[in-house]
Amino acid sequence: MSGDSSAGGTTRTPTTFHWGRYDVLSSGDRVVALEPHPGDPDPSPVGAGVPEVNHAPYRITRPMVREGWLRGDRDPVRGRDRFVAVSWDRALDLAAGELARVRNEHGPTAIYGGSYGWGSAGRFHHPQSQIHRFLAMAGGYTASVNTYSFAAMEVVLPHVIGGGPTSLHERGPSWREITEHGGLVVSFGGMAVKNAQMVSGGPSRHTQTSWQRAAAGAGVGFVNVSPVRDDAADELGAQWLPLRPGTDAALMLALTHVLLAEELADTDFANRCCTGFDRFREHVLGRSDGTAKDPEWAEGITGVAAGEIRELARAIAAHRTVINLAWSIQRHDHGEQPCWAGIALAALSGSCGRPGGGPAAGLGIAEHGTRGQWRIASLPQPPGGVVARIPVARIADMLLSPGETIDYNGERITFPDTRLVYWAGGNPFHHHQDLGRLDRAWQRPDTVIVHESWWNATATRADLVFPVATSLERDDVALGSADSTITAMHRAVPPPADVRTDHAVFAGLAERLGFGERFTEGRSEWQWVRELYDRTRDRLRDERIDLPGFDEFWDAGSATLPEKDMSPDGGSFAALRADPSAAPLATPSGRIELVSDTVAAFGYPDCPGMPVWLEPYERLGTEAAERHGLHLVSNQPKTRLHSQYDGGRTSRESKVGGREPVDLHPEDARARGIADGETVRIHNDRGACLAGARLTDAVRPGVAVLATGAWYDPDADGLCRHGNPNVLTRDAGTSRLAQGPTSGTTLVEIEPAGADVPAVRAFDPPEIVEGRPGDATTDA
Known part of the structure; x- marks a missing residue:
């Protein structure tokens, strides 16, 4: 039933994957190569590794x-x-x-x-x-x-804005609106273009880079709030705020404190279009608990200087600003809190419900220029x-x-x-x-x-x-x-x-x-x-x-299909701003819930009824870091989709000594006697794995970056020889509210592995024995 075309013994067949459209070149029953669709301006390199994996020796070909x-x-x-x-x-x-x-x-x-x-x-x-x-x-x-991907967001955001991450995308600012009307994009967790290589159903054209370039060319400024500099493209000229991982909620509360204390907050929108503003304001200013969530307080938690926090808050108030919440920031202990605090910050910024501003979820993660989806x-x-x-x-x-x-x-x-x-x-x-x-x-x-x-x-x-x-x-x-x-x-x-x-x-x-x-x-x-x-x-x-x-x-x-965009500019938050009673959100109050009586009534101590800073079970700057002094960031790889095609050429060529690379700051490597390209052992009380060291100043000191997706390859003692970070992450819920994954809250220590390291066996098939025709020898 295929629509093939042949030339010179090679058949060319169009198809699509999660990471784009390709022409598949095949000869007989074997795939020879994948060529990106000619209309794709920025194709993903992942497709290059597909042919060999389709015919790999670890392919399963019989029941x-x-x-x-x-x-x-x-x-x-x-x-x-x-x-x-x-x-x-x-x-x-x-x-x-x-x-x-x-x-x-x-x-x-x-x-x-x-x-x-x-x-x-x-x-x-x-x-x-x-x-x-x-x-x-x-x-x-x-x-x-x-x-x-975003369990905490999926559960908490409906209580706050009446819809989850995909709903926020359709109601939040599109790249077109940001380019035409925006002034500043503050992205918590960054907006790495590598994460836009793939979308569910596959993009026909990769346009994320061009959209970001267009916004920057129009004068939009960018702030990358992430421990990884490469979470924003170099060409954007983004300001990098390398905070300690998992402390986004504290930074958001401090930014909100500045807006309130310096009378820069959009209190008109907060009073008309939000519920619980008075109680939230009392908490942020410290009047209800005696602790002001000011920049000095946040500096001790986040590692971001108080002066930088104040400057950023003032910039947010002075520009039409997008507050972007990357999915990564909620895969932490208490991951609901940065989602909620980010919405609150956007609500008070002055930009919510205005073209090119307001809250966004996963902006830059997927191939979106406009909001609408068929x-x-x-x-x-x-x-x-x-x-x-x-x-x-x-x-x-x-x-x-x-x-x-x-x-x-x-x-x-x-x-x-x-x-x-x-x-x-x-x-x-x-x-x-x-x-x-x-x-x-x-x-x-x-x-x-x-x-x-x-x-x-x-x-x-x-x-x-x-x-x-x-x-x-x-x-x-x-x-x-x-x-x-x-x-x-x-x-x-x-x-x-x-x-x-x-x-x-x-x-x-x-x-x-x-x-x-x-x-x-x-x-x-x-x-x-x-x-x-x-x-x-x-x-x-x-x-x-x-x-x-x-x-x-x-x-x-x-x-x-024709382009599907939503109107008016500013999404449903624009209608809310214009008349909250005529355009209520799907929340109990019909407004943005800065305080949710519904969540408060659940009585969860790990997720109260408003956005707060809650101490995670481990992080940098605490006693736990004295034993395991590096925070592990396990992000999305750029050479595969999750673990798919890890054995393909694109993924294999990124390995260091055949193992997944771990990025370390040179200062951290020097303190541990680790050389670039050396095999290292990453460990904590939960497990251990081997990886190949790659030194770079693109990560914050105290942070190690080991992408997800290396095929799990444990030896008899549980050591993953290949470098899967999830042997190190804790299996605990974000809170009683969402019970989402908390892979982002992980401290580790790293040391040279030495010369005697086991070989990677991730792609070795198990031993197989033959059964009788129609039966099996061993159950006779």
């Missing part, structure tokens, strides 16, 4: 069953066992039988459906949609809520399938402590007794915290079923592994979440002979469990792709947009 699980033996444990290659019928029978057994004996809550949203840019072959549809039809399951049809989900939910970052807690009850956003959630984990899409042994703890928790269920294309740490810790096709091996349709182009994802090469799509796996299981026809609705995969496009076409017709028919679209490879 596999863990040998010990077949024998009913828990020793050796998951992650240290051999696998048995079996037929598809045998693997599907085993999985269907185990799903039925667990549901019959323990109920649907005992089945956890794990998935994450970056499995594919396509809307049909979207693993999260496929697994949720299947498990819902199979009788129900336990699911997760929120994301690792929506594409996705695989229908039956109602009532989710019978229980947990916060996404609490999976290890759930596995280790069945029956335990936790607080979450005003609710009480009791962890189910999970007997089966079914994972399709995503790699929990990349994005979860304290991987040693997750490894222990992962041993608790009776069965783990995983869909994977490669032998990563999640696959090697499964009992049943279904080999699934990659994006290059199936047809689909995509629409970038920040784009105006629907793209056709043409299959470039066939999958290996014994590899199937996620949908085909679930269809086979559904057939065995008695609902095959209901799951597929009698459609083939190709018919489903057409169906989703046609549903999108029908939906957009209601918006007076006429898309071409499917065949015309498929042959053309894409269809461009």
Whole structure:
């Protein structure tokens, strides 16, 4: 069904990934190269590493069953066992039988459906949609809520402004408005262009750099509030405020103090359009607790000089200012607080609800020039399938402590007794915290079923592994979440002979469990792709947009939608400013809630009813830093998407001695006897990993930067030989409100590893033994 074109024995096939559109060059059944789409002005380099990974020796090409699980033996444990290659019928029978057994004996809550949203840019072959549809039809399951990306924002912002991060994006200032009307962008957590390489659904054109350049060219100033200088592009000429990591809330409160104390605050907007202003003002000025949140107070916490804080506050008041909240600042202990404090600062700045100013979330993280986003049809989900939910970052807690009850956003959630984990899409042994703890928790269920294309740490810790096709091996349709182009994802090469799509796996299981026809609705995969496009076409017709028919679209490879921008300038905050009673927000008061009586009523000591500074469980400048004197920043890599294509050329070439690089300030390296390029051991009380030292003055002294995504590669003692930072991060919730991840609150120490270091084995497949045709030798 592909739309290929051939020349000289090489076939050229257009497709799209999360990091952009490409032409796939293939010869026979092998991918040769990926060439960026000619219309992309700033393509991501990640695509260059895709071809070799598609055919890598660690590709999974047959259904596999863990040998010990077949024998009913828990020793050796998951992650240290051999696998048995079996037929598809045998693997599907085993999985269907185990799903039925667990549901019959323990109920649907005992089945956890794990998935994450970056499995594919396509809307049909979207693993999260496929697994949720299947498990819902199979009788129900336990699911997760929120994301690792911005869980604290997702929960706290609806209490404050009546919508989460994506809502704030659509209501906040666009780059076009900033360029035309703005004067200053103050970005907490920075706005690194590398993070805009990819968006859900894939960008057809990478324009983030050009938007930022246009704003700077129009005279907009930038302030990068981050421990990493490179979180703002050099060409922006941004002022760098290298604060101590995790202290953004204290800095925001001090900036607010200056606005109030020097009578620079927009008290008219605060009184008319906000609720709780009087109580919040009393707290910031120190009248309610005896501690003024002034610049001198903040200097001792943040490490930013009091004079610089005052100057920045005055600049905020003097210019049309954007207060941008990067997602990273809320992945800390008490991560709800900087989100709330940032909204409060924006509300008092004088710019909220005015064109080119006000609060923003993730500005610069995604490919957005305007605020509006179109929506594409996705695989229908039956109602009532989710019978229980947990916060996404609490999976290890759930596995280790069945029956335990936790607080979450005003609710009480009791962890189910999970007997089966079914994972399709995503790699929990990349994005979860304290991987040693997750490894222990992962041993608790009776069965783990995983869909994977490669032998990563999640696959090697499964009992049943279904080999699934990659994006290059199936047809689909995509629409970038920040784009105006629907793209056709043409299959470039066939999958290996014994590899199937996620949908085909679930269809086979559904057939065995008695609902095959209901799951597929009698459609083939190709018919489903057409169906989703046609549903999108029908939906957009209601918006007076006429898309071409499917065949015309498929042959053309894409269809461009008109730009969708929101009005008036200033988003819904402009309407709020104009008349709060006529344009209320979706909060109890209809206004921005500087104080939330709802949150206060929850009675959470770790998240009170207004933005405050709460001491994290560890940070620089405290007694904890005497033992572990470096704060670890584990940011998004620029050479891959999370852990995807870590074995590809782009990611491999960034390694130092084959390990993930860790950036250190030369002063910190010198104090520890560490040379540039040397293998180092990073450790704390939670774990340890090896990495390659890279010295740079682009990080604040006292900070080490180790990007996420190196494939987890522990030795027998738990030392990650490859450099995954999540062996070091604490697995604890942001607060009882959001229960989000707190990977950003991590102190470590670093030392030379010495000459005798183990080799990296992250990409070594497990030992595999053959089963009899249609069966397995070891369970006979």
